[in-house]
Amino acid sequence: MKIICIGRNYSEHIKELNNDTPEEPVIFIKPDTALLRNNNPFFIPDFSQDVHHEVEVVIKIKKPGRHIPIAFAKDYYDEVALGIDFTARDVQSRLKAKGLPWEKAKGFDHSAAISQFIPLEALNNETSQGIRAAQFHLEKNGEIVQSGNTCQMIHSVDEIIAHVSEYFSLRIGDYIFTGTPAGVGPVISGDRLKGFLAGQEMFNFVVK
Numbered sequence: 540m541k542i543i544c545i546g547r548n549y550s551e552h553i554k555e556l557n558n559d560t561p562e563e564p565v566i567f568i569k570p571d572t573a574l575l576r577n578n579n580p581f582f583i584p585d586f587s588q589d590v591h592h593e594v595e596v597v598i599k600i601k602k603p604g605r606h607i608p609i610a611f612a613k614d615y616y617d618e619v620a621l622g623i624d625f626t627a628r629d630v631q632s633r634l635k636a637k638g639l640p641w642e643k644a645k646g647f648d649h650s651a652a653i654s655q656f657i658p659l660e661a662l663n664n665e666t667s668q669g670i671r672a673a674q675f676h677l678e679k680n681g682e683i684v685q686s687g688n689t690c691q692m693i694h695s696v697d698e699i700i701a702h703v704s705e706y707f708s709l710r711i712g713d714y715i716f717t718g719t720p721a722g723v724g725p726v727i728s729g730d731r732l733k734g735f736l737a738g739q740e741m742f743n744f745v746v747k
Contacts, residue, residue: 540712542569542651543703544595544624548693548718564694564702567642569624573651578744583728584647587627592726593719594677594685594734597622598670598696599656600713607704612697615709618656621675621734621741624716625650628725653714654734654741662737670696678733679726687720694718 546565575581583590597620604615624645631644662673676686689695694702696717703715726732730746 540571540710540714541707542571542573542714542716543707544569544645544651544716545694545699545718548699549687549691549720550693551691551721560693564699566703566706567645569646569651572648573646575649575652575744578742579649580745580747581623581625581649581652581726581732582747583726584627586647587630587644589627589629590726591626591628591723592677592679592685592732593624593626593723594675594687595622595624595716595719596620596670596673596675596689596736597653597656598715598717600700600709600711600715603708603710605704605708607701607709609697609701612700615700616696617659619659619662619670619673619736620654620656620714621736622651622653622714622716623677623732623734623742624719625652625726626723651714651716652732652742652744654736657736657739657741661739664737673737675734675736677722678735679724679730681731684724685720685722689717691720692718 598616627644634641672690734742
């Protein structure tokens with residue numbers, strides 16, 4: 540399975556990092572060793588002094604496909620989760636300054652925390668209108684630090700699937716992290732992170 544991630548997909552997050560708005564989805568991939576499941580603790584790696592949280596809505600691919608037309612993209616997923624794309628910001632900045640790839644800053648072990656998946660239908664409630672307008676947020680030590688709605692995405696889930704499948708064949712069980720809203724920031728040992736999607740608590744774990 541692949542962990543496909545989309546960068547720069549929320550305007551306010553682009554502004555806070557002083558990046559340019561992309562014309563098409565920005566794609567990077569994490570290895571499966573990046574997964575962090577079951578509310579296990581996240582351990583800050585020794586090589587970074589500035590690891591940031593980036594909360595994201597995640598979809599799971601349910602059938603194989605390539606060159607998927609956008610009109611049919613909705614047929615390729617029916618479950619959703621909430622995750623964190625942990626980023627070693629200091630490592631990323633050094634690599635970007637040299638014009639080098641920055642997988643080491645994004646794909647290190649346990650850098651992709653993820654909740655259990657729930658059916659898309661679970662998003663249809665008083666706080667959400669399905670995947671197109673799903674409210675989500677991240678709490679750090681009881682305070683909301685990131686909040687977003689999928690309606691704010693520059694590239695929708697279906698647009699992402701169509702675009703990604705032009706370059707990479709999608710397989711059953713692949714995950715797509717769909718981008719993070721504004722409010723990314725550092726984590727330190729002792730922090731507790733809780734993620735909520737459409738009013739439901741999705742994960743709750745500590746940083747060590």
